[in-house]
Amino acid sequence: MKKLIYLVFVLLLFNPTFILGAEGFLEAPVIPQGTAIEKSDARLELKIGLSHEEVLSFYKEALKGLDDIKFREWKDVTYIEDDGSRPWHSITISKGDQKETHIIIVKDNWTWIIGTLVLRYVGVFVVLMVLFLGMSASGKIISGSMKKIEGQKAAGK
Amino acid sequence: MTVDEILDMLYGTLRTTGIYNFQWNIIVMWGVGCLFIYLAIAKKYEPLLLLPIGFGIFIVNFPLVPLMGYEHGHAQLLQVFYHYGLEWEVIPCVIFLGLGAMTDFGPLIANPKTLLVGAGAQLGVFITFTGTVLVGFTLKEAASVGIIGGADGPTTIYLTQHLAPQLLGPNALAAYSYMAMVPLIQPPIMKLMTNKEERKIRMHQLRPVSRQEKLLFPLVTAGIIALLVPSVIPLMGMFMLGNLMKESGVVGRLTETAQGSLMNIVTIFLGVSVGATMHADKFLSWKPLFIFSLGLIDFAVCTIGGILTVKIMNLFLKDKINPLIGSAGVSAVPMAARVSQVQGLRYDKTNHLLMHAMGPNLAGVIGSAAAAGMFIAMFD
Numbered sequence: 001m002k003k004l005i006y007l008v009f010v011l012l013l014f015n016p017t018f019i020l021g022a023e024g025f026l027e028a029p030v031i032p033q034g035t036a037i038e039k040s041d042a043r044l045e046l047k048i049g050l051s052h053e054e055v056l057s058f059y060k061e062a063l064k065g066l067d068d069i070k071f072r073e074w075k076d077v078t079y080i081e082d083d084g085s086r087p088w089h090s091i092t093i094s095k096g097d098q099k100e101t102h103i104i105i106v107k108d109n110w111t112w113i114i115g116t117l118v119l120r121y122v123g124v125f126v127v128l129m130v131l132f133l134g135m136s137a138s139g140k141i142i143s144g145s146m147k148k149i150e151g152q153k154a155a156g157k
Numbered sequence: 158m159t160v161d162e163i164l165d166m167l168y169g170t171l172r173t174t175g176i177y178n179f180q181w182n183i184i185v186m187w188g189v190g191c192l193f194i195y196l197a198i199a200k201k202y203e204p205l206l207l208l209p210i211g212f213g214i215f216i217v218n219f220p221l222v223p224l225m226g227y228e229h230g231h232a233q234l235l236q237v238f239y240h241y242g243l244e245w246e247v248i249p250c251v252i253f254l255g256l257g258a259m260t261d262f263g264p265l266i267a268n269p270k271t272l273l274v275g276a277g278a279q280l281g282v283f284i285t286f287t288g289t290v291l292v293g294f295t296l297k298e299a300a301s302v303g304i305i306g307g308a309d310g311p312t313t314i315y316l317t318q319h320l321a322p323q324l325l326g327p328n329a330l331a332a333y334s335y336m337a338m339v340p341l342i343q344p345p346i347m348k349l350m351t352n353k354e355e356r357k358i359r360m361h362q363l364r365p366v367s368r369q370e371k372l373l374f375p376l377v378t379a380g381i382i383a384l385l386v387p388s389v390i391p392l393m394g395m396f397m398l399g400n401l402m403k404e405s406g407v408v409g410r411l412t413e414t415a416q417g418s419l420m421n422i423v424t425i426f427l428g429v430s431v432g433a434t435m436h437a438d439k440f441l442s443w444k445p446l447f448i449f450s451l452g453l454i455d456f457a458v459c460t461i462g463g464i465l466t467v468k469i470m471n472l473f474l475k476d477k478i479n480p481l482i483g484s485a486g487v488s489a490v491p492m493a494a495r496v497s498q499v500q501g502l503r504y505d506k507t508n509h510l511l512m513h514a515m516g517p518n519l520a521g522v523i524g525s526a527a528a529a530g531m532f533i534a535m536f537d
Binding site: 068070083084085113114116117118120121123124125126127128129130131132134135136138139142143146 | 279296377531
């Protein structure tokens with residue numbers, strides 16, 4: 001009996017769903033029935049035998065009332081993002097399969113912050129570069145047409 | 158009537174006064190309010206805004222004043238201004254309408270490559286964002302603080318109201334204070350970032366810009382911004398509408414109203430509402446103080462970003478650009494352009510840079526709006 005209890009205890013201890021169900025991952029809520037596919041300090045991927053809607057409603061309830069949480073509905077996933085200062089950055093919930101849903105929880109990381117900042121700084125250049133091209137093109141078209149009109153006027157005289 | 162009853166009456170009356178409800182921290186806020194009123198009157202630093210802001214700070218920091226709360230379900234006076242003007246994001250957009258009606262985009266149209274300087278000068282916005290996150294601000298707060306370096310008051314207010322309304326007062330105050338101090342902040346950086354030869358670079362006279370080009374500019378710009386950063390189209394759309402009204406020449410009365418009376422009216426509401434958000438309970442914490450200190454670095458890095466962009470552009474250009482106009486890439490129209498002019502004249506008394514600097518200066522307005530749009534898109 002003792003051996004059996006010990007075995008059950010060890011199995012529970014090394015079963016991620018047991019651990020995660022009790023504590024969550026990086027303070028992000030985790031559905032207890034989930035099975036971990038991949039786990040590191042910065043990322044947890046789970047699969048669960050629930051539909052996307054059921055998982056989503058769990059997270060909507062679990063994150064209800066929290067500030068700086070954003071739900072983004074994309075074509076193939078629901079992306080939950082934390083813009084506050086929580087240890088986790090995002091929870092991605094897969095769509096499409098009614099019987100099984102994949103959940104990925106990612107740690108808040110500086111790679112994302114710096115990456116998105118660089119991208120957006122470049123984005124400002126892109127916006128103004130496009131404007132530059134638009135202005136240059138429209139300027140040339142207008143100057144050209146003005147010259148043409150003036151030429152026609154001069155020829156008419 | 159007994160003595161006790163009289164004392165009770167007196168006590169009851171006293172409880173309705175501010176004296177009974179006095180808190181010592183509000184004295185600090187009186188000082189802050191009076192400081193900005195002083196800067197506006199005595200130093201003439203952005204007086205149109207700092208004066209009503211200073212008074213707003215002063216007047217809301219008295220106990221029991223019915224200004225920024227709700228009474229019997231009705232908003233009180235300054236709360237009404239704040240709610241409809243700022244929470245609804247109306248005032249910054251109306252100010253942009255007026256600014257558009259005042260602005261001549263000719264220098265930018267004549268030399269469109271200076272648009273890139275306006276983009277380069279947003280460097281500080283993104284670097285400050287990182288620094289602000291490091292000290293514990295949320296991402297949204299960091300974005301709203303970062304945009305201060307763009308030196309564009311309405312854009313700062315618009316973005317802050319959108320992402321972190323709790324920082325509206327400190328952010329707006331930091332933006333307008335540092336904008337007023339552009340002539341003090343920028344020259345040492347300009348000197349540090351350039352050598353004598355660069356400061357003496359002469360630029361070709363700008364080509365004349367036709368009326369047709371000026372008419373087309375607001376439409377092209379509004380279209381491109383709407384396609385690429387739609388989230389800032391309330392600001393940029395109004396900016397371009399004001400400019401189209403001006404350049405069309407057919408709606409003189411509307412143009413005059415937009416750049417005159419309307420602008421003045423909303424400026425009063427803006428200033429006093431921003432000031433009114435700064436109650437001692439909210440303002441006296443480390444965050445506003447940090448915003449003020451970081452705002453200065455933000456401005457400095459934006460100035461460096463503009464100058465560096467010109468220097469990089471010069472590596473590829475045949476007709477070199479004087480890097481002194483790079484600092485004008487922070488918005489602060491037209492003060493930053495004037496700083497470039499003054500600094501240029503210091504090194505060559507016949508080198509007038511004002512019109513050349515207006516290009517990056519106006520590009521800075523578009524650039525900071527684009528940066529704000531990037532942040533809004535990031536969080537919405």
